[in-house]
Amino acid sequence: MDYKNIQTICPYCGCGCALNLEVIDGEIVGVLPANDHPVSQGSLCIKGWNAHAFVGHEDRLKKPLIRKNGQLEEVSWNEALKLVAKNLGSIQKKHGADSIGVLTSAKCTNEENYLLQKFARAVIGTNNVDHCARL
Amino acid sequence: MTNSIPEFEDADCVLITGSNTSEAHPLISTRIMRAKAKGAKIVVVDPRTTQMSLLANLHLKQQPGSDVAWINGMMNVIINEGLADDVFIEKRTEGFDELKAAVAEFTPEYVEEISGIPAYDLVAAAKMYAEADAASIVYSMGITQHITGVDNVLSCANLAMLTGNMGRPSTGVNPLRGQNNVQGACDMGGLPNVYPGYQKVSDPDIQAKFEKAWGIRTENGGRKTGSGLLSPVTGLSDKVGLTVTEMVELAGSGEVKTLYIMGENPLMADADINHAKKCLKNLDFLVVQDIFLTETAEIADVVLPGASFAEKDGTFTATDRRVQLVNQAIEPVGESKADWEIINMLAKEMGASGFDFSSPEEIMAEIAALTPIYGGYSYERLKNGNVLQWPCPDAEHPGTPYLHKDKFSRGLGKFHGIEYKAPAESADDDYPLTLTTGRIMFHFHTGTMSRRAEKLNKEVPEAYVEIHPEDAIKVGINGHKRVTVSSRRGEIELATRVTDRIKPGVVFIPFHFAEAAANALTNSAFDPVAKIPEYKVCAVKIQTTADPVLEVCNESYKSKN
Ligand code: SF4
Numbered sequence: 001m002d003y004k005n006i007q008t009i010c011p012y013c014g015c016g017c018a019l020n021l022e023v024i025d026g027e028i029v030g031v032l033p034a035n036d037h038p039v040s041q042g043s044l045c046i047k048g049w050n051a052h053a054f055v056g057h058e059d060r061l062k063k064p065l066i067r068k069n070g071q072l073e074e075v076s077w078n079e080a081l082k083l084v085a086k087n088l089g090s091i092q093k094k095h096g097a098d099s100i101g102v103l104t105s106a107k108c109t110n111e112e113n114y115l116l117q118k119f120a121r122a123v124i125g126t127n128n129v130d131h132c133a134r135l
Numbered sequence: 136m137t138n139s140i141p142e143f144e145d146a147d148c149v150l151i152t153g154s155n156t157s158e159a160h161p162l163i164s165t166r167i168m169r170a171k172a173k174g175a176k177i178v179v180v181d182p183r184t185t186q187m188s189l190l191a192n193l194h195l196k197q198q199p200g201s202d203v204a205w206i207n208g209m210m211n212v213i214i215n216e217g218l219a220d221d222v223f224i225e226k227r228t229e230g231f232d233e234l235k236a237a238v239a240e241f242t243p244e245y246v247e248e249i250s251g252i253p254a255y256d257l258v259a260a261a262k263m264y265a266e267a268d269a270a271s272i273v274y275s276m277g278i279t280q281h282i283t284g285v286d287n288v289l290s291c292a293n294l295a296m297l298t299g300n301m302g303r304p305s306t307g308v309n310p311l312r313g314q315n316n317v318q319g320a321c322d323m324g325g326l327p328n329v330y331p332g333y334q335k336v337s338d339p340d341i342q343a344k345f346e347k348a349w350g351i352r353t354e355n356g357g358r359k360t361g362s363g364l365l366s367p368v369t370g371l372s373d374k375v376g377l378t379v380t381e382m383v384e385l386a387g388s389g390e391v392k393t394l395y396i397m398g399e400n401p402l403m404a405d406a407d408i409n410h411a412k413k414c415l416k417n418l419d420f421l422v423v424q425d426i427f428l429t430e431t432a433e434i435a436d437v438v439l440p441g442a443s444f445a446e447k448d449g450t451f452t453a454t455d456r457r458v459q460l461v462n463q464a465i466e467p468v469g470e471s472k473a474d475w476e477i478i479n480m481l482a483k484e485m486g487a488s489g490f491d492f493s494s495p496e497e498i499m500a501e502i503a504a505l506t507p508i509y510g511g512y513s514y515e516r517l518k519n520g521n522v523l524q525w526p527c528p529d530a531e532h533p534g535t536p537y538l539h540k541d542k543f544s545r546g547l548g549k550f551h552g553i554e555y556k557a558p559a560e561s562a563d564d565d566y567p568l569t570l571t572t573g574r575i576m577f578h579f580h581t582g583t584m585s586r587r588a589e590k591l592n593k594e595v596p597e598a599y600v601e602i603h604p605e606d607a608i609k610v611g612i613n614g615h616k617r618v619t620v621s622s623r624r625g626e627i628e629l630a631t632r633v634t635d636r637i638k639p640g641v642v643f644i645p646f647h648f649a650e651a652a653a654n655a656l657t658n659s660a661f662d663p664v665a666k667i668p669e670y671k672v673c674a675v676k677i678q679t680t681a682d683p684v685l686e687v688c689n690e691s692y693k694s695k696n
Contacts, residue, residue: 110451116325132400
């Protein structure tokens with residue numbers, strides 16, 4: 001049995017509490033608060049204590065999906081990425097970069113947000129970049 | 136936030152408005168409760184009774200949409216009672232005369248007419264706030280989600296500056312961000328007008344810096360060309376882009392052809408979702424990258440499976456500008472991939488250079504090189520458990536626990552005289568009640584994550600509307616458990632909770648539930664500057680829903696009498 005304790009940050013609210021994910025054999029089995037963290041100081045709210053609960057939910061998407069004949073069907077990464085690249089490219093060529101919009105995410109990391117806005121601005125060529133924080 | 140979460144504990148007064156702190160930001164409310172235990176005064180301004188309002192020294196129940204009025208009213212009292220901080224105003228600010236003129240008419244009596252807050256309560260609250268040595272303002276979406284959202288925020292800043300509550304520990308204006316990395320998404324340039332670090336897209340020097348760094352111009356000023364799939368980007372655009380609200384609108388009219396959405400669910404979060412759905416369905420091509428098949432992903436053409444927070448490395452930035460490491464605990468579920476990897480792969484597929492990152496740590500190095508407020512961050516420093524709040528411009532900088540210490544970023548702090556404007560939609564004969572929406576403790580935002588967490592969903596499994604007993608009698612709820620709430624835009628059916636937690640004339644619906652989505656009712660009229668829809672105020676009516684059991688009872692009762 002392999003037991004690990006990984007300190008990370010709660011995915012729920014902006015307090016940014018640190019928490020420890022307890023991992024046994026590659027599966028998260030529980031959450032423990034982090035004692036030495038300046039905000040959480042060894043406690044968590046009910047959302048933090050359940051931070052891992054949705055991670056292993058059966059509804060998690062496990063493969064890329066493409067709509068075929070009106071239905072979303074599982075496909076390979078290669079097929080999905082080729083299609084996205086081809087369509088983004090042809091729409092950008094035909095209708096211009098500003099016909100494309102990109103939403104970054106208040107739930108993704110800084111690095112991911114950085115990369116997606118870089119993609120929108122440097123590859124597509126548009127400043128149509130926003131996220132749902134106002135909502 | 137101008138200040139840090141731990142500082143709340145040492146405030147002498149905390150003014151909370153538009154934030155249900157104990158439910159939406161539990162561990163911030165803990166700090167405020169500690170402050171109270173140490174003798175701080177707590178003032179809550181909110182149309183609903185909340186846990187915080189119960190422990191507050193004063194609870195002012197304002198009519199939704201009247202925030203500019205009561206804040207101007209507090210400033211009117213503070214100026215007239217001689218409680219303004221003249222030294223701070225003199226040394227650190229400009230525009231005081233404009234402010235003074237603008238608030239002159241907002242006497243407590245006039246404010247009572249607009250907001251329903253008793254004049255003597257307003258005076259008491261103004262004194263409590265202004266007489267404290269260190270007073271902190273806390274607000275959340277209750278302040279920003281109005282057509283006057285920007286005015287509301289400026290009003291809070293006016294109030295803090297007027298009393299010198301800026302640039303010191305335990306003071307300031309502290310917006311609490313709802314989702315865990317809203318702060319980071321903004322900091323990283325997830326906005327139509329700025330690059331990372333709030334550097335303007337319209338500034339030619341900034342544009343040149345990013346063109347060089349991103350390989351769009353070569354060292355000697357030449358322009359690079361791209362590969363065949365796209366028209367190559369030969370210079371970064373200096374045109375401010377579209378906001379999410381505009382993107383959705385223009386998708387409807389056909390000008391926007393494609394949306395690429397990472398980890399967002401605008402079909403639940405957007406105001407007036409029926410309309411938003413129609414707009415998004417009109418797109419030529421919709422790509423959604425997410426961990427679940429959200430309402431938005433369901434109508435997408437391509438759905439890419441992202442990895443959850445537990446399956447990747449990276450950083451999140453908390454609401455007090457604290458950048459912290461996220462560490463991978465397990466492998467991604469199924470074939471899902473971290474969002475940064477997906478973007479890397481897609482960019483390469485499109486023939487773009489500059490997307491060869493092998494780890495988030497490498498991406499952070501690029502962020503630090505291009506973003507002055509993040510200039511001092513590296514995984515090395517963060518790993519050592521350092522608490523580093525931006526601005527943190529270089530590798531030696533200790534970070535910034537509170538902003539505006541000796542000067543404001545623009546130099547002098549500017550007072551803005553703000554006029555009161557009524558909400559876009561007010562209750563009338565057809566729609567006699569005012570709806571306000573919000574969060575509850577056990578769920579998170581559109582419910583995608585929390586409603587799949589069994590323990591959280593069990594606490595509050597279904598949607599409900601809170602209604603005051605007086606209004607419940609008028610509507611004739613009388614035993615009916617379910618009602619239909621309708622506005623000019625849509626209707627939903629849901630359970631009722633009759634409670635005097637809410638102000639008469641106002642009803643409250645939490646927005647986490649897809650099957651009775653409050654945002655089917657809300658108004659998409661938005662603030663002209665910030666473009667935030669007015670979620671917090673719209674006019675609705677309530678009708679009872681036919682209840683078979685109740686009808687049988689009534690029938691048999693009638694037949695017997
Ligand atoms: S544990 Fe609770 S208070 Fe802390 S970040 Fe998570 S949701 Fe927020």
